Amino acid sequence: MGVAVTKKPKGTASRARILDAAAALFRDKGYAAVSLRAIAAAAGLQSGSVYYHFGSKEEIVTEVLNLGIERVHDQVSTTIATLPVDADAATLIKTGIRNHLKALFAFGAYTSANVRIYGQVPTSARQGNLAVRREYEGLWDDILSRAQARGGVQGGIDLAAFRLLLIGSLNATLEWFDPQRGRVEDLAECYADILLSGVLTHGGGRQ
Amino acid sequence: MGVAVTKKPKGTASRARILDAAAALFRDKGYAAVSLRAIAAAAGLQSGSVYYHFGSKEEIVTEVLNLGIERVHDQVSTTIATLPVDADAATLIKTGIRNHLKALFAFGAYTSANVRIYGQVPTSARQGNLAVRREYEGLWDDILSRAQARGGVQGGIDLAAFRLLLIGSLNATLEWFDPQRGRVEDLAECYADILLSGVLTHGGGRQ
């Protein structure tokens, strides 16, 4: 679970353990309920030692928030890039859904922490996360407008609203889906089917 | 905004103000970050006075959580009950979506607080909210199985998964939709269209 490993020489082992511990605790208890002493203990350190690696609790949470989105962004953009240039709308969107969900559960502590605590961290930490958020939204806007340009998405669909519906419903799976009890691929298939084709029988559709 | 008013003689004006203040603060900052002093101040009281009305901070948050769900449950079940007994699948689901969203934003402080802080309140408060949560899930299961029994919902759809997708995507609108800048009815129409019929053009559907 050493999720926070990067190539930057900056990253000592303790630093990564602090981030991993903080992400898991923030996910479980929220931002304010987690003390620096608790983070330090979970990382195997005394509280004073944490300040060698980070300037403040706020600095830790900012990095946790950013890693949570960057992991998902990388996974989705990488897999979309491997698709043939003429991939159809369903393939594009399905690939995005499957890999968003895969990354969500593969880096669960960071991604869950992001979804759960973003609204309650100090303003500066929220602002420090805005850029990567917008970048990820932009990635999805590209995917969806490519799908619509292929002619596979109905012209009347509001793509921004669909993106919000889609990402909102995918992120909400963090609250109930247990990857130990079901395959993420199956979840992705089920969600993609509903989002792409709806739930109505084919006669009773659009009114 | 006196949302917490009930008919119970128990409800003094101060008690309702405490609940309203607590709901708004919990929504904005999370559970642990909100002090009893802050709740008291927002309700126009000193912190000691709060303990005349509630035994603890935990007791306050439990009531906020329950009110958040009960308001939505009441709105949805009442409006579903006014439909003709032979209402079709699209009407049933659309009515549920519209009224869930309406209640979400009409009682915004309580419903947002519930969605945001449920995962981080003390265990006993979470357990005190479980019964009303399950009841609301049951209401939706009834709506969806009625719709499927009418023949309007595809047989292959996993109704439990659809309910989680649907409620997850609706609740996520609390994070971005501003009822001052758009009509909730329009949002409901847009979401219902996508969830009922999907986004693909009619040729490129199910594979």
Add this chain to the structure above:
DNA sequence: GTCTATAGCTCGATAGAC
């Protein structure tokens, strides 16, 4: 029903030894 005052605790952050 609301007030003031405070006990007992935990918090984020710092200082300085090793």
Add this chain to the structure above:
DNA sequence: GTCTATCGAGCTATAGAC
């Protein structure tokens, strides 16, 4: 790079006056 020790602040909850 990690430790111990601690400062000052803020927290929940209680006690007792009015």
